[in-house]
Structure formats: structure tokens, C-alpha cells
Amino acid sequence: EAQVTQNPRYLITVTGKKLTVTCSQNMNHEYMSWYRQDPGLGLRQIYYSMNVEVTDKGDVPEGYKVSRKEKRNFPLILESPSPNQTSLYFCATATGVSYEQYFGPGTRLTVT
Amino acid sequence: GDSVTQMEGPVTLSEEAFLTINCTYTATGYPSLFWYVQYPGEGLQLLLKATKADDKGSNKGFEATYRKETTSFHLEKGSVQVSDSAVYFCALSWRYGGSQGNLIFGKGTKLSVKP
Numbered sequence: 367e368a369q370v371t372q373n374p375r376y377l378i379t380v381t382g383k384k385l386t387v388t389c390s391q392n393m394n395h396e397y398m399s400w401y402r403q404d405p406g407l408g409l410r411q412i413y414y415s416m417n418v419e420v421t422d423k424g425d426v427p428e429g430y431k432v433s434r435k436e437k438r439n440f441p442l443i444l445e446s447p448s449p450n451q452t453s454l455y456f457c458a459t460a461t462g463v464s465y466e467q468y469f470g471p472g473t474r475l476t477v478t
Numbered sequence: 479g480d481s482v483t484q485m486e487g488p489v490t491l492s493e494e495a496f497l498t499i500n501c502t503y504t505a506t507g508y509p510s511l512f513w514y515v516q517y518p519g520e521g522l523q524l525l526l527k528a529t530k531a532d533d534k535g536s537n538k539g540f541e542a543t544y545r546k547e548t549t550s551f552h553l554e555k556g557s558v559q560v561s562d563s564a565v566y567f568c569a570l571s572w573r574y575g576g577s578q579g580n581l582i583f584g585k586g587t588k589l590s591v592k593p
Binding site for chain 1: 510512514520521522523524527567571579580581583584585586
């Protein structure tokens with residue numbers, strides 16, 4: 367079954383404590399992306415990757431890092447989380463042809 | 479820059495009512511257009527898409543037509559059901575160029591359908 371998985375699904379943490387949200391896909395897609403969803407703002411892109419070892423900033427990259435060392439994984443790293451990063455995060459993947467994106471189930475992050 | 483504007487919600491309808499959610503875009507050229515749906519507690523799912531002018535996307539009774547004259551991609555359904563209650567997002571992306579694949583979303587429209 368084609369899947370995009372994210373872990374953890376829910377996380378409550380404290381300011382400054384480094385965390386990683388994992389994203390994994392089994393569809394062999396080249397393109398992967400991270401979004402955050404906030405009330406009244408819709409979804410905004412954080413980072414994206416066109417392929418292994420190729421990453422680029424989206425609209426709201428500040429405070430986040432990513433890496434793409436293998437095709438199936440695209441972790442999102444918050445090295446020093448702050449309360450304004452409390453949000454619902456989605457990972458998405460797509461082929462390099464149609465760019466029809468498939469979304470993971472989301473990770474709800476709360477930073478206190 | 480490119481942007482997507484969709485009607486503010488929430489929208490509340492009775493079962494079997496006609497649904498229209500308006501979506502307009504601003505872009506240089508002709509992007510691909512999408513409607514995504516987010517059911518409560520879930521991620522986004524692609525509902526339908528259109529990749530060129532005058533294309534009509536359709537799925538699950540929903541339709542939207544890519545109108546380049548009005549730069550619009552309005553979502554319609556003739557008879558909504560309670561199970562259609564969700565948040566609907568209009569989005570655009572490019573198949574080519576420096577930002578290919580990146581989705582630009584509208585802010586979403588919450589639909590509630592009452593029995």
C-alpha cells in the first residue's frame with residue numbers, strides 16, 4: 367500500500383529542546399516537502415527536496431532544517447524549538463512528472 | 479508573486495444542497511490547479527485537478543473547470559452529503575521552472591453539511 371508516514375503524530379515539548387519529525391514514503395517519489403498548517407493561514411511550505419541531497423527553502427524556513435540522504439526519508443529538524451513553532455505539520459511527496467502530491471497524516475507539535 | 483484566494487468559510491449547508499466554493503488565482507502563465515480535501519483529524523487528499531485551460535476535473539461528484547479568462551477554478555457539487563463535511567483547499571503548482579512541484583494553497587474553506 368502506498369504510504370507516507372510521519373512520526374510522531376503528537377508531540378509536546380519545551381522551548382529549546384531539539385526534536386526531529388520523521389517522514390518516510392514507499393512510493394519511490396523524487397519530490398518531498400514539509401508544510402505547516404495554522405488557523406487562518408492555511409498551509410505554508412517550509413522546505414522541499416527535488417531529489418536525494420537536493421533541498422531548498424520554502425516560504426517559512428526559519429527555525430527549521432531538513433536533510434535528504436536517501437530517497438524515502440525526509441526528516442524535519444527543529445534544533446531549538448520555540449512556541450511560535452506550535453503547529454500542525456504535514457509531509458508530502460510527489461513524482462517528478464505529475465507533481466500530484468500525497469500527504470502524510472500530520473504531526474501536531476506543541477512547544478511550551 | 480503567485481497566490482490563491484478562496485472564499486471565506488465556514489459554509490453550512492443542508493444535505494442535498496448545491497455547493498459552490500469559489501477559488502481564483504494570480505499567476506504569470508498557466509499553472510496546474512488542484513482541490514484538496516481534509517477530513518477531520520486527517521491529512522490532505524487530492525480531490526481533483528486540472529492541468530490546462532478549459533480542463534474539467536471531477537471526482538466523487540465534485541467538479542471544477544479551469545477558466546483562464548477569469549483565472550478561476552470554482553468547486554461545485556450538485557448534492558452534498560453529511561460525509562462531505564471537511565475543509566477544502568484550492569492550490570496551484572507549476573510543472574516546470576525553478577519552483578516546479580511546489581504547491582501554493584488558499585487558506586481553506588470549512589464545509590459543514592447538516593442532515
